[in-house]
Amino acid sequence: MKKADWTARFGVKLAAFLLALAAGFAMLFSGAAILCATENEWWADPGQHLYESDLVRGAVHRAMVYSALPYLERTWDTDALYAMQSGSNYRCTVCDAEGNVLFSSISDGDYRYADTVQTGQLTVRSGVAKELRAQDGIFWAVRTAQTLRDACSFAPALLIGAALALLLLLIALGRGAGRAPGEETSHAGWQEKIPLDLYLAGAGGALAWLAAAAQEIDHSVWTTLNALPLYLTLLALLAGAAMTLLLGTFLTLCARAKLGQWWRNTVVFRVLSWTWRAACALGRVLRAAVFAFPLVWRTAALCVLTAVLILTFAVRRAFGWLLLLLATVSLLLLSVSRQLRRLQRGGAALAGGEAGTRIDTRRMLPDLRAHGENLNDISRGMAIAVEKQLRSERLKTELITNVSHDIKTPLTSIVNYVGLLQREPTPEQAKEYLEVLDRQSRRLKKLTEDLVELSKASTGNVAVNAARRSMSELLLQAVGEYSERLEKAQLEAVLTLPEREPFAVVDGTLTWRVLDNLFSNACKYAQSGTRFYIDAREADGQVKLTFRNVSRERLTASADELLERFVRGDSARGGEGSGLGLNIAKTLTELQGGTFTLTVDGDLFKAEAAFPAG
Secondary structure, three states, X not given: OOHHHHHHOHHHHHHHHHHHHHHHHHHHHHHHHHHHHHHOOOOOOOOOOHHHOHHHHHHHHHHHHHHHHHHHHHOOOHHHHHHHHHOOOEEEEEEOOOOOEEEEOOOOOOEEEEEEEEEOOEEEEEEEOOOOOOOOHHHHHHHHXXXXXXXXXXXXXXXXXXXXXXXXXXXXHHHHOOOOOOOOOOOOOOOOOOOHHHHHHHHHHHHHHHHHHHHHHHHHHHHHHXXXXXXXXXXXXXXXXXXXXXXXXXXXXXXXXXXXXXXXXXXXXXXXXXXXXXXXXXXXXXXXXXXXXXXXXXXXXXXXXXXXXXXHHHHOXXXXXXXXXXXXXXXXXXHHHHHHHHHHHHHHHHHOOOOOOOOOOOOOOHHHHHHHHHHHHHHHHHHHHHHHHHHHHHHHHHHHHHHHHHHHHHHHHHHHHHHHHOOOOOHHHHHHHHHHHXXXXXXXXXXXXXXXXXXXXXXXXXXXXXXXXXXXXXXXXXXXXXXXXXXXXXXXXXXXXXXXXXXXXXXXXXXXXXXXXXXXXXXXXXXXXEEEEEEEEEEOOEEEEEEEEEEXXXXXXXHHHHOOOOOOOOOOOOOOOOOOHHXXXXXXXXHOOOEEEEEEEOOEEEEEEEEEEO
């Protein structure tokens, strides 16, 4: 496993995800501590009384608004106020318009606030009990303010550390997004299968709902239950859900970026693609309808439309539109003239015998483009015809040269050794001369037969009697008949046959000639002491025979050159081969509806003959 693959493990991803949530909460906590310290100026006065903090003041104000005022506004009920404040840390003093104290629950040592609230003819001054015995909103506000003030000393360092940790965790999560352990490529998960714009819209809607829920909690839970722990717990749950949603969005964006072409999996792209395809289809229909008319009719219709527009603009004195129309028509005529000039030059070049001439048909009108493509097709046809003619002439020249050379060599030897025999040599010399004459005459006969067979195959004058034949039997027969020659050449034949016997529709005689040439080629040119591999397999409706061996001499010709007539693997004309065997094998294979290919890789020679399966 590669070093970077650890980020793709599920356990690592889950741990990084949870740590990222923890880092997010740490940033929220440190940010809240810094915000409270800034608002209450704890940096300048660390010893400031906690009851003066905005958090506690807000709790006291809520206690007054939602506890004391309802009693005062409905009826003057001192007993109810005492009963209400018996389970609360909130204390207050109520005075009438003249300043007379009507009610007071503030004792010595209780904290008093200087601000007052006027309600009707009454004035309320708030306070907090000296000892916070009730666990109400004020109690938890003081505890929270104390915690935040204690944390403000290390909050900046915590914020920076949490931000750096979150950055590193996001990098790790981004690298592992969309990947599994041991896989090099990314794959789409369930999130990536959702259209991106729908996903983002859903995530945005969920975040908006979470924000609205937090606002509703701030109004309902805090004011109704007056329970700060529950309030903070619900806010933490909402914040965790929001951060989870944001991290999930970040991960799917990273995975989609790795997969590439993320915009394709969007509703907008699909709608635009469908619209574009519909517009293109409509355009093709309209274009086909327009171009169904002859060019002359279309030109006449355009002239009539132009004349009508000119008359209309002239009658209405819309000279601006008239000038624009004339300018457009002039530019169109100039463009048509330029395109016609390009076609004229191309036609003149073709007429002058420049077969390689190409006309640039880009940005041409459809009719002129079609004419230009026709001229280009003529140019390509001329170039191919010239190339074929030159190739044919070259092959004819090479054929005459090679045939003359390969026939002249054995004939010269025969003439010379016949002359030696005529001089009455010794019996031993005569025997040696006769062996040379026999070898050269057989070589001459073999060359003549190959030429005749090649001529028949090239002209198609070979009868093909195709029938369903077992290719395993043909290969086993070839290996058996060539066993002595292979042993003499120090080659080990390795035949590999499939479990299911392969059958092909072939001519037995012609196929045997193909195998004979390939086995003979291996015996002549393969490196001694090596293996000659013969494989048979059935695939894609064909029976494919593969022959592989290592060449004895360095292969200086390419695979295409080896298939030419009178070409051997080495550049010299020496050796016993005629250079026709591979070409004959290729021609006979193609006559039976098969294919024949050669591959040369260094000194490795590979031939493959494929026949129709039966």
